[in-house]
Amino acid sequence: MTAAIIDGKAAAAALREQIATEVARLRETDDLQPGLAVVLVGEDPASQVYVRNKGRQTVEAGMLSHTHRLRDDTSETELLALVADLNADPTVHGILVQLPLPPQIDEQRVICAIDPAKDVDGFHPLNAGALANGDPGALAPCTPVGCLLLLREQFDNDLAGQHALVIGRSNIVGKPMAQLLLQESCTVTIAHSRTRDLPALCRHADIVVAAVGRPGMVRGDWLKPGAVVIDVGINRLPGEGDKARLVGDVAFAEAREVAGAITPVPGGVGPMTIACLLRNTVVAACRQAAVASRLA
């Protein structure tokens, strides 16, 4: 079997088009222009690219974009003061602080300082708790929501009863991914570095979501034939010359001989992350303005 390639770039472009249409409607009929503030501390090269893309795609969707670039030696107090200003700014409906942060700043303290109504990353404990409670009002983290949208497409919107294995237990991907799949009535297993006999667990899974940050860890012979494989890993390995080569957490060439469908890296889950961020921002803006959203 050769797996179908799940085109995340195309799916993200389609989602961004829907968002742009909704934003145009909100601006026209409700005089509401959703605004997203993105904060970057330091000069991590990958983060700079992501933040630039977020700003560009926000503007392309017709929304207001505010980008704040802070020095690498910014103190936690300075960052918290900026977050407080953004919380109070009525033109800002969504706030995202790009991760990772430099070591002098406590990530969790910053996440907790963001107004949960503007927490378009869905990382605030109030949103994480709401997601775990199955509250439809929860703002859910963008990467797992992107994975879920790709999966729904593969299963014609019916994931009920599928055995899903989530490899990785981070607050950003693994845990919320498991919650979202549970809400779709999947049977969910969460695996991590201490899990015993991961290949055996994998062979039972109809859906595998790999989010461990270990290049090529999931091998082709771990997979159940026909499984749908979502690769969240973005690992930079030395490439030709001084260019890095991006690889996922799944050994792609092997896996595509066994899986039914698989996301590539790049061009799979990654592009969905920013599209879902725009979506969360529109949903957050509508709630703050007490206006109905057609995206929610």
Ligand SMILES: Nc1nc2c(c(=O)[nH]1)N[C@@H](CN(C=O)c1ccc(C(=O)N[C@@H](CCC(=O)O)C(=O)O)cc1)CN2
């Ligand atoms: N506050 C947050 N920080 C981080 C998040 C997040 O969701 N919120 N996620 C990642 C980075 N990220 C978005 O911020 C992100 C990662 C990857 C992509 C993407 O489009 N990837 C491309 C490859 C691009 C490349 O060359 O690196 C792909 O996979 O095709 C978008 C956004 C960590 N920080």
